[in-house]
């Protein structure tokens with residue numbers, strides 16, 4: 226039953242990857258902005274959780290709850306003060322600015338806190354396991370899968386069932402016509418980037434407790450997030466989850482065959498899916 | 513004409529280095545229906561988009577109740593009670609028919625007779641297809657939905673950009689047949705049209721645009737057919 230455990234491990238790892246992807250998906254889906262700083266924001270959030278937990282001597286969950294509003298505010302301000310002014314026909318300015326931002330965050334963390342690897346201590350959950358059918362899985366990765374499903378459900382519910390979600394879909398379809406019906410994109414988009422950083426904080430809590438991270442980890446997070454979003458397509462937040470799971474399963478299966486193949490197997494799966502479905506598993510409906 | 517409550521004053525509009533309107537002056541009085549006629553590229557849409565705030569201008573170039581609104585954004589203008597049925601309909605493809613209507617009603621004036629119920633009363637077809645994605649509608653139904661979306665904000669002024677374009681004649685007639693109902697509900701209407709005959713039949717006053725300039729204006733009953741043709745096609749007298 227080794228392969229069952231391998232697949233289970235892959236699926237739960239996919240949950241973490243889906244959390245990386247969900248925040249990126251949100252911004253890319255609503256405003257067609259590829260936020261190249263998303264990985265760096267996840268790392269930044271992980272350090273904020275780490276520092277809060279050690280300074281205030283609180284658990285990582287409580288630290289993340291305190292960090293989340295701060296990161297929301299940071300995302301809000303970033304959008305209001307900077308990104309809203311760069312959105313437009315030309316997609317290059319936001320790419321350059323967010324790339325620059327990721328470099329600033331990474332070097333800032335390296336200079337301020339050292340480039341050393343750190344880990345957020347998960348406490349007693351560290352070694353907890355649960356039996357799922359024939360397989361035994363560690364609890365921590367399972368929790369990240371649960372968080373990912375929850376995040377996707379909430380995003381989906383807001384998008385489809387609320388007036389705000391309706392307005393966001395309209396902005397995503399056609400910003401000019403959206404403002405013609407009285408929607409004010411700048412304010413809504415600030416909220417979207419704020420929420421994407423809250424999702425980044427959730428991702429950071431899981432990534433930081435599951436494994437070590439360092440200021441430079443953002444690049445790897447970003448690549449995984451991008452691959453998962455592109456595999457999933459921009460039609461539904463479930464795509465981010467599906468994309469994360471495809472990558473996670475490919476990586477653990479690759480690693481089971483030969484540990485050196487782990488990362489490569491993920492990239493191969495990414496290319497394979499895009500060859501078959503260039504617009505991803507859940508493509509956007511086009512007008 | 514009674515005193516206009518919406519007017520453009522020496523309106524110039526540019527797309528980058530390219531000027532599309534040159535000193536255009538039009539006015540709309542309460543309860544009036546005004547048609548703007550002109551050939552392809554004459555500047556009809558640009559005029560409507562300038563009023564709607566989709567093309568930004570100097571503040572004084574557009575006035576509503578004497579207040580300069582030329583530099584306001586489209587969302588601000590919409591909130592003042594000016595609503596647009598854009599050329600090509602531009603429904604939101606990710607939204608259902610009903611969601612397209614609801615989104616039109618969200619930022620408008622709350623008092624007025626238009627609501628989901630009355631819009632469905634005007635276009636019963638839309639009620640039947642309310643759950644369908646906007647893209648699943650026929651072109652005629654899409655045009656109705658675009659008009660419905662604009663009405664949902666209970667506008668004082670409705671800007672209609674070539675609402676008959678691409679529709680079969682009997683559907684154009686149906687669409688135009690609802691204009692009186694829209695006026696009764698209290699909206700003044702600006703119609704951009706390429707079809708001269710249709711414009712003359714429904715409008716209280718007509719402006720003819722040629723290459724970005726007003727070349728003729730008047731009441732349909734006072735306008736001579738060949739003057740209109742000369743102005744429309746840019747023939748100089």
Ligand SMILES: Nc1ncnc2c1ncn2[C@@H]1O[C@H](COP(=O)(O)OP(=O)(O)OP(=O)(O)O)[C@@H](O)[C@H]1O
Pocket residue numbers: 527530531532550551552553554555556557558559599706
């Ligand atoms: N987005 C744009 N960028 C640059 N030029 C534009 C743009 N839109 C319109 N124009 C130009 O402005 C002029 C007026 O165009 P406009 O669309 O207002 O004409 P119109 O009377 O609505 O024509 P039609 O009947 O074909 O809709 C044209 O010369 C057109 O090429």
Ligand SMILES: [Mg+2]
Pocket residue numbers: 556557558599673674
């Ligand atoms: Mg036009």
